[in-house]
Amino acid sequence: MAASTEHQVLRTELRWAVFVGAVVALIMGAILFAAMSMHINPPSNIERVDPKTLHLSGEFTEANLGTQVDPKGQITTRVVATQFAFVPACVVVPANRPVTMRFVSPDVIHGILVTGTNVNTMVVPGYVAQVHATFTRTGDLLMPCHEFCGFGHSQMLARVRVVRPEAFRPGPDGRVSCAG
Ligand code: CUA
Numbered sequence: 001m002a003a004s005t006e007h008q009v010l011r012t013e014l015r016w017a018v019f020v021g022a023v024v025a026l027i028m029g030a031i032l033f034a035a036m037s038m039h040i041n042p043p044s045n046i047e048r049v050d051p052k053t054l055h056l057s058g059e060f061t062e063a064n065l066g067t068q069v070d071p072k073g074q075i076t077t078r079v080v081a082t083q084f085a086f087v088p089a090c091v092v093v094p095a096n097r098p099v100t101m102r103f104v105s106p107d108v109i110h111g112i113l114v115t116g117t118n119v120n121t122m123v124v125p126g127y128v129a130q131v132h133a134t135f136t137r138t139g140d141l142l143m144p145c146h147e148f149c150g151f152g153h154s155q156m157l158a159r160v161r162v163v164r165p166e167a168f169r170p171g172p173d174g175r176v177s178c179a180g
Contacts, residue, residue, distance in 0.1 A: 043121035043131045051106045051125040054080070060104050067091050069174040076100045081110035081123045081145065084152025090159045090178035094168035095138050103129040111147030114160050122147060135162040 034040040054060040060080055066088050067077045075094070080087045081103055093099045103112060103123045112129075113120040116137070121129045135141070145156035161178055170176045 043129050047128040047130070048126060049104055049128050051104070054104055054106055059102075062087070067093060067170075067176045069170045069176070071174075074100065076102060078102050078104075079112075079158065081105045081112065081156075083107050083150050084145075084156045086112075086143070086145075086156065086158035088158075088177065090161055092161045092163060092168065092176045092178055093135055094165045095135055095162050096165060097168075098132060098134050101131045101133060103131075108149050109147050110145050110149050110156070112143055112158075113146050115142045115144075117141065120146075135160070138162045138164055 049058075049060070055062065060078060065078050065080060067075065069075050075097060077091045077093060077099060079091060079101070082105065091101075101119065103110075103121065104127075105123045105125045107125060109125065110123040111121065112123060114133070117133060117135065119131050119133045121131050123129045139162060141160045141162060143158040143160050145153060147153075149156065159178070168176065
């Protein structure tokens with residue numbers, strides 16, 4: 001009697017082990033499918049950047065920051081998060097168009113979120129944090145730093161200015177700024 005009960009317990013355990021294994025495999029499969037076929041990746045991706053030289057050359061020099069539309073129409077914003085400011089402190093994006101937001105930090109870990117949206121990522125020195133977003137409502141959205149980064153953390157704030165698509169007019173160089 002005792003032996004048969006033990007046997008039954010073992011069988012139940014094995015059945016659950018197979019079931020749980022199948023669920024884990026299904027979830028891993030869904031993550032891999034989303035990453036490979038739909039390019040849905042964590043925002044802190046494996047793209048590296050040297051935090052000591054990012055202001056000197058390459059994509060994140062001062063002249064390249066802010067919003068830029070490339071010849072194919074792809075909209076990218078580039079922002080440096082640094083103690084204790086965002087550069088630039090305001091970026092313009094059009095409503096209802098996909099935007100790629102790229103962030104780097106030259107000093108410590110910062111974090112950003114755009115209020116009223118699901119845009120939210122850490123900005124870790126040494127890596128490019130990238131978020132894809134489509135903003136649906138126009139207006140100025142606050143983008144505070146949400147990772148304690150030092151004594152000026154609470155003053156670290158930027159804005160995302162979402163404008164109507166007609167009002168989004170890039171210059172000849174494809175650039176748009178809040179001042180323009
Ligand atoms: Cu940057 Cu808190």
